[in-house]
Amino acid sequence: MPGRARSLAALLGILVLAAPLSTAGHASPEPGSTTTTALCEPVAPTATSPEQRDTSAAPTVTVAAASDLRYAMDELIATFESADSGRSVQVTYGSSGNFFAQISQGAPFDVYFSADIEYPRALQKAGLAAPDSTRTYAEGRIVTWVRNDSPIDLEPLGLQALVHSAAERVAIANPEHAPYGRAALSAMEASGVWEGVQPHLVLGENVAQAAQFVEAGAADIGIIALSLAISPPLCREGRHALIPVDLHAPIIQGAVVLPDAAHPAAATAFLDFVLGPQGREVLDRYGFLPPEA
Numbered sequence: 001m002p003g004r005a006r007s008l009a010a011l012l013g014i015l016v017l018a019a020p021l022s023t024a025g026h027a028s029p030e031p032g033s034t035t036t037t038a039l040c041e042p043v044a045p046t047a048t049s050p051e052q053r054d055t056s057a058a059p060t061v062t063v064a065a066a067s068d069l070r071y072a073m074d075e076l077i078a079t080f081e082s083a084d085s086g087r088s089v090q091v092t093y094g095s096s097g098n099f100f101a102q103i104s105q106g107a108p109f110d111v112y113f114s115a116d117i118e119y120p121r122a123l124q125k126a127g128l129a130a131p132d133s134t135r136t137y138a139e140g141r142i143v144t145w146v147r148n149d150s151p152i153d154l155e156p157l158g159l160q161a162l163v164h165s166a167a168e169r170v171a172i173a174n175p176e177h178a179p180y181g182r183a184a185l186s187a188m189e190a191s192g193v194w195e196g197v198q199p200h201l202v203l204g205e206n207v208a209q210a211a212q213f214v215e216a217g218a219a220d221i222g223i224i225a226l227s228l229a230i231s232p233p234l235c236r237e238g239r240h241a242l243i244p245v246d247l248h249a250p251i252i253q254g255a256v257v258l259p260d261a262a263h264p265a266a267a268t269a270f271l272d273f274v275l276g277p278q279g280r281e282v283l284d285r286y287g288f289l290p291p292e293a
Contacts, residue, residue, distance in 0.1 A: 059263035061270050062108065063091040064099040066115035066253070067208035068140055068180060068225035071232065072286040073113070079282065080273050087266045095206035097177025103258065104128060110261035111271055115140060115207075115225075116179035117254030124256060130264065133257040137275055138288035140251035141226040142183050143240040145214055152221060154241035159187060161241075162221060163196040170200045171219035173207040179251055180207040184223035186248035214238070226287035252291070 065073050070093050077089040096114040103112055103123060114120050117136055123129040144161055146152050152164045162170050173181030181203070188194040202219045204210030207228065214222040215237055229240035255274070261267040273279050280290065 058086055058088050059266040061087065061089045061261075061263060061266045062110045063089055063113065063270070064103065064107070064109040064111070065091050065093055065113040066096045066099075066179070067093045067206040068115055068227050069093070069113055070208055070228065072227055072282055072288070075282050076274055076279055079278060080270060083278075087263075087269065089270055093206075093208065095173065095178045097179075098205075101177075106260075108260065108262070109258055110263060110267040111255060111257055113137070113253070113255045113274075114179075115251060115253050116182075117252045120254045120256035123258075128259065130257040130259050130261070130268075133268070133271075134254055135256070135271060135275060136252060136254050136291040137279075138253045138283050138291060140180065140183075140253055141245070141287055141289070142180060142187065142223055142243045142248070142251070143226050143229045144221060144243065145211065145224050145229050145234070145238050145240045146221050147214065147217075147238045150220065150239075154239055158241070159191040159193050159243065159247075162188065162193050162223075164221070167197075167221045168200060169202050169213075169219040169221075170197050171202045171204055171210040171213040171222035171224075173210045173224075174203045174205060178204075178206050179253075180223075180225050181210075183248040183251050187223070187243050190247040230287055253288075 063073070073091055073093075077091060081088055092109075096116050096119050099107070099109075099112060099114065100119040100122070103109060104126075112120060112123070117134070120129060120134045124134045144154050144159070146154060151166050152161050154161050157164065161167065172184040175181035175185045185194070188197055202213055204213055207225050210219075210222050211224040211228045211234060213219040214224070215234065223243065226240070226242065228234055229238070255271055257264065257267045257271060274283075284290075
């Protein structure tokens with residue numbers, strides 16, 4: 001479509017993004033409380049067996065999803081597919097900003113789930129989204145996260161945990177294109193720890209990679225999405241503490257159906273499912289606040 005020819009620079013001008021971050025050295029509940037969850041013992045939806053499903057002519061919805069949705073989206077897709085044998089979903093995870101750039105240049109996705117609703121709104125304003133399809137689906141939370149063997153006691157320290165003597169490397173998502181990274185940066189600045197943390201930063205391409213850095217020992221502590229911290233893989237491996245919401249702008253997350261969707265009806269049906277009661281139940285369990293909260 002003609003709108004695809006618009007330059008990325010023009011589209012980015014629609015957004016108000018955080019200033020580029022300079023790094024030196026290393027390349028609700030009450031504030032500070034630790035959230036417990038039953039997600040360490042997940043209840044997986046019962047998928048329809050291949051013998052029961054005829055997918056030979058089933059439309060496949062291609063989804064670009066922010067990495068904070070990794071585990072919640074996997075469960076959403078499994079539930080959707082088990083309930084609807086006529087449609088399937090294929091998802092790619094990454095940073096919201098990178099997906100925005102790719103979609104602006106014509107990347108062939110059907111639905112885009114962003115951790116920052118301003119990206120879908122920018123696509124809508126530029127004519128690069130299906131008319132009136134931008135929807136808010138959740139508000140995200142950020143937490144500090146350490147491995148179980150860490151000597152850092154998160155709850156009493158708050159964000160001072162980031163300047164603990166054992167915090168030699170601190171992982172966050174890159175604020176230049178990851179909304180969770182921008183929230184982390186704002187929280188550090190607001191709490192007065194930014195100058196002490198900056199020389200020790202390790203930047204992940206997205207918030208899931210920042211979590212992986214801490215999990216693998218490439219960083220000692222990180223600021224990651226609550227949805228990842230309470231997911232089955234990470235809740236067994238580490239501890240987390242919520243960062244007060246008044247230390248950063250709300251992480252309002254939004255989705256949009258793209259105008260060149262190969263199967264627009266199926267794409268809309270999947271978005272409606274995520275926004276419906278079953279989808280809301282899954283998002284709630286992964287710590288996402290409802291949009292109106």
